[in-house]
Amino acid sequence: MGRWWRGLRTAVQSQLSQPPSSLQSTSHQYHTIQAIPRECSGSRVSSRERAQGRIPAVIFHQSLLEKEPDSRSGIISRKRLLTTERKQIHSLLKSVKVPFFCSTTFALQIRAGSGSSVVLESGKVLPIKVHRDEESGKVLNLVFVWAEDGTELKVDVPVVFRGEEDCPGLKKGGQLNKIRTSLKFLCPAEKIPPKIEVDVSNLDVGDRVFLHDVEVDSSLKLLTKIDNHPLCKIVPTNLGTSEPMVV
Secondary structure (H helix, E strand, C coil): CHHHHHHHHHHCCCHHHCCCCCCCCCCCHHHEEEEEECCCCCHHHHHHHHHCCEEEEEEECHHHHCCCHHHHCCCCCCCEEEEEEHHHHHHHHHHHCHHHHCCCCEEEEEECCCCCCCEEEEEEEEEEEEEECCCCCCEEEEEEEECCCCCEEEEEEEEEEECHHHCHHHHCCCEEEECCCEEEEEEEHHHCCCCEEEECCCCCCCCEEEHHHCCCCCCCEECCCCCCCEEEEEECHHHCCCCCCCC
16 A cells, blocks of 8 residues: 555656646536545544544455455455545535435545645545444544446445325325335446335335335346345334334
C-alpha cells in the first residue's frame, strides 16, 4: 500500500507545483467521491483525520471478503487506504438517502492532495459499510468495494413497499407485515438496482407477495435457494405484529 502511494507521488511530483483547480460541486462532481491517499491506518490516524473534517475510508475487491480461499486466488486486492471529505459524504448520504446508499454506485477520484488537480486513480465503487458512532451517530469511516463494469458483486438491495394507500386489505383494517426488508443479489456492477419495489396495492387480508413474484433484471441472481418465502403479508389487525411471522 505504501509503495503504491509513494510511487504515484514521485510520478506526479512535478505536476503538484501547478495551481490547484477548484473542486466546487457541480452536478457531475457532486456524485463523484473525491478522496486522497493516506499511508497509515490505526485509531490515532483516523482520529486525526476526523478532527480535520475528513472521514477515513478503505477500498478493495469484494472477493477479499470471501471465506473460500479458491474464490480469492488470482485476484489483485487493489486495496487503497483513503480519506474523504466529511461535507461531501454527508451531502451524498442526504441526497441518496441512507437505506439506498449501500446499493448505489459512485464514481471515485483519488487525487494527489486536498484541492489538487492531479488524479492518481479513478474508478467506480460501491459502499458496503458505513461505520457510525453508537451515541452520536457521526460517520466514523467508510468501506467500499470496486464496482467496475463487467464485475459481479453481492449486494443487499433494500425492498420498498408501494401502493399502501390503495391496498384493499389495509382499508379493511389489516396490517402490512413486512417480513423481508432487503434481498441479496449477485449483480453485474453496471446493473445494481438501488431498490426493489413491491406493489401491495391489490392485496387483500391474508394475501402475500413471495420472493418469486419479484420482477428484476434477468442478469440479477437472487442468492437464496428457497424462493417461495413471503416478502410481506396483509394480516388482520387483531393478529398483527411488527415482528416477522412464521409462515
